[in-house]
Amino acid sequence: MKILITGSTGQxxxxxxxQLERIxxxxxxxxxxxxxxxxxxxxxxxxxxxxxxxxxxxxINLAAFTAVDNAEIESESARQINALALxxxxxxxxxxxxxxxxxxxxxxxxxxxxxxYQTFHKRNPLGVYGKTKSEGESFLEQxxxxxxxxxxxxxxxxxxxxxxxxxxxxxxxxxxxxxNESLKVVSDQIGxxxxxxSLSNLIILIIERKIKNICLxxxxxxxxxxxxxWYEIAVKIKEISNSINLFASRxxxxxxxxxxxxxxxxxxxxxxxxxxxxxxxxxxxxxxxxNDLEILLKEIKDINNSAKALN
Ligand SMILES: NC(=O)c1ccc[n+]([C@@H]2O[C@H](COP(=O)([O-])OP(=O)(O)OC[C@H]3O[C@@H](n4cnc5c(N)ncnc54)[C@H](OP(=O)(O)O)[C@@H]3O)[C@@H](O)[C@H]2O)c1
Numbered sequence: 001m002k003i004l005i006t007g008s009t010g011q012x013x014x015x016x017x018x019q020l021e022r023i024x025x026x027x028x029x030x031x032x033x034x035x036x037x038x039x040x041x042x043x044x045x046x047x048x049x050x051x052x053x054x055x056x057x058x059x060i061n062l063a064a065f066t067a068v069d070n071a072e073i074e075s076e077s078a079r080q081i082n083a084l085a086l087x088x089x090x091x092x093x094x095x096x097x098x099x100x101x102x103x104x105x106x107x108x109x110x111x112x113x114x115x116x117y118q119t120f121h122k123r124n125p126l127g128v129y130g131k132t133k134s135e136g137e138s139f140l141e142q143x144x145x146x147x148x149x150x151x152x153x154x155x156x157x158x159x160x161x162x163x164x165x166x167x168x169x170x171x172x173x174x175x176x177x178x179x180n181e182s183l184k185v186v187s188d189q190i191g192x193x194x195x196x197x198s199l200s201n202l203i204i205l206i207i208e209r210k211i212k213n214i215c216l217x218x219x220x221x222x223x224x225x226x227x228x229x230w231y232e233i234a235v236k237i238k239e240i241s242n243s244i245n246l247f248a249s250r251x252x253x254x255x256x257x258x259x260x261x262x263x264x265x266x267x268x269x270x271x272x273x274x275x276x277x278x279x280x281x282x283x284x285x286x287x288x289x290x291n292d293l294e295i296l297l298k299e300i301k302d303i304n305n306s307a308k309a310l311n
Contacts, residue, residue, distance in 0.1 A: 001027065001028065001029050001030070001057045001058065001207075001211060002029075002030045002032065002054070002055070002056045002057050002058075003020075003029055003030065003031050003032070003056060003057065003058045003059075003060065003207065004032045004033075004034075004051070004054050004056035004058070004059045004060070005017070005031065005032070005033045005060045005062060006033075006034070006039060006041065006059070006060070006061050006062055006063035007061070007062030007063030007064060008033035008034075008062065009035070009036070010062055010063070010064075010066070010162075010163060011158060011160040011162040011163040011164075011165060011196050012062050012103065012158060012160070012196045012199060012200065013033070013062045014160070014162040014163070014196075015160050015162065015196035015197055015199075015200045016060070016062065016196075016200040016203055017031070017033065018200075019197070019200040019201065019204060020200075020204065023204060023207075023208070027207070027208070027211055029207075032054060032056070034050070036063070038050075039063075041063050041080065041081040041085035042077060042080045042081060042085075044080070044084050044085065044087070044088045045088075047085050047088040047089065048088045048091065048092050051088070051089055051092040051093070051096075052092055052096065055096055055098065056098050057098055057099065057210075058098065058099045058100075058101065058207060058210055059089060059093065059098060059099070059100045059101070060100075060101045060203060061085075061086070061089065061100060061101065061102050061103065062103055063081065063085075064081060064082055064103070064133070065077060065078040065081040065082050065129070065132070066129075068107070068127060068129040068265040068267075069263055069264040069265045071127065071128040071129040071132065071265065072127060072128050072264040072265050073264070075128045075132075078128055078129060078132045079128075079132045079135070081132075082129070082132035082133050082135070082136050083132045083133075083135035083136040083139065085136075086102065086135075086136035086137075086139045086140060087139040087143065090139050090140050090143035090144050090150070091143060093144065093149055093150075094143055094144060094147065094149070097149075098149065099148075099149050099150065099151070099210055100140065100144075100149065100150045100151070101150075101151045101153065101203060101206055102136065102137070102140060102150065102151070102152045102153070103153055103155060103199075104133050104134075104136070104137055104152050104153065104154045104155075105129075105130065105133050105154060105155065105156065106154060106155070106156035106157075106191060106223075106268065106271035106272075106273055107125055107126070107127065107129055107130030107133060107267075107268060107271070108123040108124075108125050108130050108133055108134040108137065108154065109121060109123065109124060109125070109130075109268055109271060110124040110125065110126050110268060111126070111189075111267070111268020111269040111270045111271050112268075112269070112270070113270055114270060115272075115274075116227075116272040116273055116274035116275075117221070117271070117272065117273050117274060118221075118274045118277075119154070119217070119219040119220065119221055119274070119277055120219070123137070126265075126266040126267070126268060127264075127265040127266050127267075128265070129265060130268075137152050140152060141218070148215050148216075148218075150218055151206055151216055151217075151218060151219075151220060152218060152219050152220070153199070153202065153203070153206075153220045153221070153222055154219070154220070154221050154222070154273060155194045155199055155221070155222050155223060155273070156191050156192055156193070156194055156223045156271055156272075156273055157191050157192060157193045157194060157223070158193075158194050158195075158196060158199070159193050159194070159195055159196070159293075159296060160195060160196035160197070160296070161296070161299055161300045161303050162196070166193075166230065166233065167193075167233075167237060167293070167296060167297070167300075168300075170183070170185075170233075170234045170237045170238075171237065171241065171246075171247075171300070173251075174237070174238055174241065174247070174249040174251050175247055175249065177249070177251040178251075179250050179251065181251060181252075182251065182252040182253070182254045183234065183251050183252070183253045183254065184253075184254050184255075184256045184260070184261075185230050185231040185234040185253055185254070185255065185256065186229065186230045186231060186255075186256055186257070186258050186260075186261050187229045187230070187231035187232070187255035187256065187257070188229065188257050188258050188269065189229060189230055189258060189267055189268070189269055189270075189271075190227050190228070190229055190269065190270045190271070190272060191223075191227065191228075191268075191270070191271040191272055192223040192224050192225075192226060192227050192228065192272055192273070192289055193223065193224050193228075193233060193289050193292065193293065194222060194223040194224060195224065195292045195295070195296055197295075197296075197299075198222070198224065198286065198287070198292065199222055202220075202222050202278065202282070202284075205282050205284070216281065217277055217281060219277075220277060220278045220281070221273035221274055221275045221277065221278060222273070222275055222278055222286070223272075223273050223275060223286065223289075224286055224287055224288065224289035224291075224292040224293075225275075225285075225286045225287060225288045225289060226288050226289045226290075227272045227289075228289060229255075231253065231255040231256075233289075233293070234253050235253050236290055236293055237293065237297065238251075238253060240290075240293060240294050240297050241297060244294070244297060244298055244301060245301075246297055246300065246301045246304075
């Protein structure tokens with residue numbers, strides 16, 4: 001089975017490539033993970049040609065314009081990468097066959113609900129990033145309608161030991177801040193983290209089902225269990241880091257409201273995803289967010305220790 005992965009240098013891509021190692025041989029997978037230069041999603045014509053030439057059984061699209069504030073300024077690039085590339089992919093897959101797993105986001109919703117978003121909830125994005133990701137979803141739904149050729153996984157607040165994400169930013173600020181300084185974190189946006197590890201495990205379950213030709217729901221949601229504000233997560237990062245001896249920080253973390261945090265992209269106030277369809281479909285359980293956070297921080301500690309040992 002030929003699997004093409006875009007965005008393999010991103011945080012989810014790095015984790016997925018690591019995880020795929022354990023099933024690659026058993027399932028006889030050929031993994032193709034082109035660089036941005038080899039498969040540039042800003043060029044629709046080249047995207048079509050590349051997919052035509054490779055003709056993958058499964059295309060896992062992890063590439064995206066993910067800088068949500070920059071997307072407000074560079075909206076054309078964001079649309080090209082997050083939406084129009086999906087149209088190209090879907091057109092080729094419709095003609096030649098093959099399945100696409102697309103990673104989407106909680107930002108396709110406007111955040112005005114107060115209960116977890118179900119997969120069929122109407123999309124109503126606030127900013128350019130959410131609008132372009134939403135348009136990408138629509139291309140798959142329209143072009144690949146009734147084909148069982150696509151799986152959209154919406155996820156939220158992705159964290160990992162790799163690249164840039166909220167956990168790494170908070171760790172850096174806690175480490176580098178002076179004792180009498182305080183770290184201000186938004187407390188009126190509620191959501192849930194997702195570890196790249198748990199999301200990669202879900203992608204692998206989908207690959208295993210596809211190898212057996214099993215039909216799956218076209219839309220899935222995935223995150224850790226529970227909900228929290230960015231502020232509550234930051235407080236837990238500090239608490240767990242102290243308790244596992246990752247480092248000790250005396251910096252005070254203070255809650256602020258969204259309007260006090262200057263940003264270009266409007267963020268949903270509430271973006272918890274209902275993951276019950278996914279847990280039911282695959283017979284799995286998602287762990288409580290604090291447990292997933294602790295596992296991640298322990299992994300970051302191990303990675304830091306191995307890097308120190310090598311130096
Ligand atoms: N991060 C989150 O909190 C979050 C939340 C919900 C959903 N998601 C979705 O999850 C997926 C993975 O996100 P992530 O956090 O792993 O992203 P990331 O770390 O920002 O990585 C993005 C990847 O896309 C590649 N890329 C960017 N522009 C490209 C282009 N023009 N052509 C080809 N590749 C390009 C990047 O390549 P370079 O390394 O060369 O730049 C990188 O490999 C994305 O679809 C994202 O929308 C993310």
